[in-house]
Amino acid sequence: MHPMLNIAVRAARNAGDLIQRSADNIDRLTINQKSKYDYASEVDYQAEREIIRVIRNAYPEHAILAEESGEHEGNDYVWVIDPLDGTTNFLHGFPQYSVSIALKVKGKIELGVIYDPGRDELFTAERGGGAMLNNRRIRVARQASLQGALLGTGFPFRSEEHLDDYLAMFRSLCAATSGIRRPGSAALDLAYVAAGRLDGFWEIGLKEWDMAAGVLLIQEAGGVVTDFSFNSHYLQSGNIIAGNPKMHQLIYQHIEPHVTDKLK
Incomplete structure (x- = not known):
């Protein structure tokens, strides 16, 4: 596994652990309404800080684009972070949410990690290296018609x-x-x-x-x-x-x- 993908996996799992520890205390969370239909909880911010901490410890010169804190300056390596995709689901106890981390190099996506902490499912991809779910290769469906899709x-x-x-x-x-x-x-x-x-x-x-x-x-x-x-x-x-x-x-x-x- 690519060293940078290892870092992304570590960051995603750390954030996922934090999210799951908070899942039983949703009624105690501070929630920020960013816009009419868009919310962020303190868990979003905490998970994002943890992801950035892991990445910056390994690659302090890299740039970051994060949902909650925006752009962090750096070089041509840009980490694109959604610390909790599906916040509304999470806040309602609906178990469909995830951590998403990608790495772009000179504008091209090179690495991707999506982690579902509730199911402990880790999706990973490296450009040219295939896509995996919990270290097993995955492929798109072969469905060739809309009927039955x-x-x-x-x-x-x-x-x-x-x-x-x-x-x-x-x-x-x-x-x-x-x-x-x-x-x-x-x-x-x-x-x-x-x-x-x-x-x-x-x-x-x-x-x-x-x-x-x-x-x-x-x-x-x-x-x-x-x-x-x-x-x-x-x-x-x-x-x-x-x-x-x-x-x-x-x-x-x-x-x-x-x-x-x-x-x-």
């Missing part, structure tokens, strides 16, 4: 601007598949696509820390990831389609008629 998604909760467009996409895909799930942690949804648990995924308005690690997992598991314009600007636009090559194309065909200029 299970898709993941996320509602555009941060803004209602694109809600009508999203609902039109949802309506089209819902009628064509065997089911659509919205569990509430985009990082885990993407990890599930990499592991073949979901056949595909799409969402509007994600942040870089929501998807950086998951994107690499899917690519290293044999999948395809693009934005709604069929290119690789998803980290900038926040709009994403993912799946095996055939499933990705089928999802795109259903949502493309509802993609407005603002979503391209």
